[in-house]
Each structure stands twice: as structure tokens, then as C-alpha cells.
Amino acid sequence: MSVNNNEREVLLSVNHLEVTFYNNKKRFRAVKNACFDIYKGETFALVGESGSGKTTIGRAIIRLNHTSDGEILYKGKKINGPLNKEEKLNVVRNIQMIFQDPAASLNERATIDYCVSEGLYNFHLYDSEEDRENKVDRALESVGLLPEHKSRYPHEFSGGQRQRIGIARAMVMEPEFIIADEPISALDVSIRAQVLNLMNKFKEERGLTYLFIAHDLSVVRYFSDRIAVIHKGRIVEIAPTEDLFNYPLHPYTHSLLQAVPMPDPRIEKSKELVIYDESKRDFSGEKPQLREIRPGHFVFANDREMREYEAKLSEMEKEKKTV
């Protein structure tokens, strides 16, 4: 089940990333020592409750947030901290973002034509005016919109349509890596699948890599290849999707998975909820860190916890086998 990660190309690598926000003299560490790799062509999901630092990590990668420590490597090149103009533009060309709120992420005073071609204008990615229009038409068509929408304004569209305009705007730049910051959480349930399928279509067609930021685990299970669970700015567990759902090790992951509502009312009623309470945990022993317990499955633990998790994991594996 586990993937041999050594054979795959690492597209983005986050090492010991720290993001700190300052409010006058007060410091708030939004992201603490985050380490993960994203392989080319996969969908890497970042899940956690609100305020856990998921979006902060996404924005740090695309240079909207300053990093206070650590490094972000894109294809082996550092992309955080001070960069020269060319390197900055290179980040923009290759990494694009899909935003959470389609109502807020489009310029209400500009036509769809301008919204979609904004990036093209900035990099002059077209040969002639005709070429630009063709590109915009194709981008709109690829997300299921009509060329006649070009002269319309964002407020005339529905939420799902707007989100697709946001996707078209990112896709027209022909990026390699996309950060999708809760792209469907503001959408109506009936059109979530449409947007996800669209994203999957682009992934297959263009070999894209996604960083998918979400808090809805049922969507993440459907959409992503690997999952990182983040709690209070710290990544507590990273595992391939099925491993994480079958063998959740960290107590926080465990309670996060339990919070997913079951479609069966009988199971839902008898379900015993475990609320993660940090104050009740035993933190004895040396400082914990992210360790690999099975190939590709990392958990935030120290030696003592590692032994506990190991025992728990073998037990769960045995149980699965007997079933």
C-alpha cells in the first residue's frame, strides 16, 4: 500500500518552516517547524481545524506570508525570503492559487475578460490581441463557461461559476503547481463535485500537482493521494490517504476522523466521540518530532510515544487482516 517515495520527483519541499505573526510586541507562531515534501503529480492535502495554520502554510509558499524561519524549496530552489525580481516572477509563473471565497477573490469592477487575462497581461504571455482572446476563450471553455461571458462582471455569476472563473484565471498561466485553499468550502454542496472533477480533469490533462487545503475529511479522502494533519501550527501526522483513514495513530487525527458524520443514523447515534484534549496527554520524555513509523507514514512523537504507536499500529494491522 505504501508508495516508495524515493523514486518520485520532489516538486516542493518544506523544511522546518516557521511563520510568526507580530501584534505589537506579542508573537504568535502560526506554523511551527513544518516539514513535508510534495511529489510531482500528486495531490497533497493539508487538513486541520480552522485556525490551525493550513492557509498560512499555503500563503507562505506563494509568498503572501513572510516566513520567519526554515526554507521552502521548489524544484530544489529556495522560494521564500528575499528573492530577486526574476526569481519572484518565476514563482508566480509556476505556482498559482485557487482561493476559498469565490465572492471575494474576483475584482468586482473588472470584466471576466480582464480577470482571466490579468496574468497574461503581466507576463505578456500572448503574441497578439487575437492570441490573448483565444487563450481566454479556451480557458473559459475548459472550465465549462461560454465565451460570451467575457464582457460580464463577476457579480452576475453564481458561486460555482465564479469559482470556475478563479480556476480558469489560474490555469491560463499554465502553472505546474496549484495551491487550492479550501476551494469548495464556500460552495453549495450540489456543485462541489463539479469543481473537484474539474480540478481532477486538469490534473490528468496537464500533470498538475495540488496542495489541497481543506477541513472536510470526506472530500479529502476522495480527492487526495497523501494527507498531512495539522494541529495548532504543528504537523502531527503525514500518511497516504488510505493509511491515514485505516490506521490513524496520533490522537488528534483519531478525533478528527471521528468527527466526520456517518451517513448511517444508527452508526452515527452509537458513535462514541473522542474529543482531543491536549491537557490530558502525557508529554513525559524528550521533545517529540515527526518520525517515520511505516514507509511514508509519519507521526509526531518521541521515543515513548513511538513505542505506543507501534503497538497500536501492529494491533490495528492484525485486526484488519483477520477481518
Add this chain to the structure above:
Amino acid sequence: MENKFVFVKADASASEHIAAPKYSYWKSVFRKFFSSKIVIVMLFIAASIMLFSFIQPLFSDYDPSVKPNINDQSLKYIQPCLEYPFGTDNVGTNMFDAIWASTGNSLSIALIATAITTVLGVIVGAFWGFSKKMDVIMIEIYNIIANIPFTLIVMVLMYVIGRGKWQLIFALSCTSWLSTAYFIRVQVMIIRDREYNLASKCLGTPITKIITRNIMPYLTSVIVTSVARDVPSFISYEVFLSYIGIGLDESEPSLGRMVQNYVQYMQTPNASYLFWIPVFLCALISISLYIVGQALADASDPRTHMI
């Protein structure tokens, strides 16, 4: 039996079609602006006063320092009539000529001062709202200047640089752009971190383009509001300064000088029109320009365009 049903092919794009008529920003602004009758009346008043005060003086050759009829007793204190719509004063001046020339001069001072204030204020304010370094310096300058009464600054400046039209325009616009800039700064700070501006940043849009394409269109109504407030306030400043004798000098006509000249007739039964006509005109300009400006500010806010 005849089959009245026809097979229709499924058309996926049909659901994407927008049935609403095409939206055009400026068309909607016009429609909204002209939807109120009071505004149309006020616009008519403001426009005719402006036209009159800029065109009529071209034909009248009125010069306040020349008093050709000073010795003709029959031309003194003529009540408003057909030949002299606004009457004549103690030296036989045709008040119709005098008042339009004064209004024109006062209006042009207010309009030029407003133009300087707005252009300078908006440009400085836009960059002020974006740059943290600039903010540190500018906020101190603003704090110092905003705490000195504006009237005091203008009066001191007028004493230092002397009386005159261009001196007055300089004195009025010298520090007033700071408050416009501060006003714009706050607005820019409110909308600069909205998600669509972050999206533009992610697409590599430079700051100047973000200001012109993303921020400024949102500020149209705010800027129009500030203009609508500035024009009447500059007119009243001109009137006030000329009234206390430090605005314009004798050779230049203005509403303030009119009020100052004829304030003595306020209680005189047969000549009170000399005082009340300029006062009334001054009020009329201020009110009509303010209402038109406010209506334009409302109309230029797209939130009012939804029916």
C-alpha cells in the same frame, strides 16, 4: 393523433447562460443619477448658475475698480427691475454684472482648489495606504497639520503671501490635500488586503496596477463624495476670508467681497437686496452642488445599481 412533442438534445451550456441584460457601469450610474427629480432640478440650477457666471462676465466687462456711474444720481439704489434684474448699488453699479462676475470668480477658485486637493490627495493617499514606510512619516505630518485649525493655516498663509486669486488658491489647497489623502489612505487600507488583491498579487500584478485597476474603481464614489464636500466648503472659505478682508483684493470681484461690501445694507428697507442676493446665490450654489455631488456619489456606488 398528432405528436406535439419534439425531442430536445441536452445542452450543457444552456445552464451557463446568463439571461440578465448586459451590465455597464457608467450606464447604470447615469440611470441611477437621473432617477431622482430633485437631483435633476438641482443639477439644472447648478449648471445654469455655472454657465451664467462663466459666460455672462465675458459680455459685461465688469471691473470692480472702475465706477463709471459714480456721479449719476439717477442710477443709484435702483430696486431690481427688468432693466436691472439685481438692481444697482450706491455708486450705480449694475449688480447683475457684478454678481455674475463675482460668482464666476468664487466658483473658479473653489473648483481649481478642489481639483488640486483631489488629484494630489488621491495619488498620495493611494500610495500612503500601501506603503508602511511612507505611513510612518506621513501619519506624523498629518497629525501635526490636522491639529492646527485649517482656517488658521489659511489665514496665516494669506497674511504671509498677500492677497489675490492665485494666492488664495494656493493657501486653500496647500494643506487640504492632506485630509483627502488621509481619507483615501483609510479606504485603501480597508480594501488592499481583500482576497481579490491577494489574487492579483499571486498573478504577478505590480502595485501601481493593483492601485489603478483594483483599488481606484472601488473608490470612485468615495472620491466623488469628497469632491462634493470640498467645492461648497471652498466657496464658503473664500466668502469668509474675503468677508474678513484677507481673501481677494479690491480689483477682483467675488461673492465674499460682495457680502462684505453690502453687509451694511442688511437692515436698510429699500436696499437690503444688495446683501441678500449674493448670500442667497452663495447658498444656492452650495446646496445644489452638494446635492448633485451626493447623488453622483450614490449613483457611482454599484451596490445601488441592483434593482
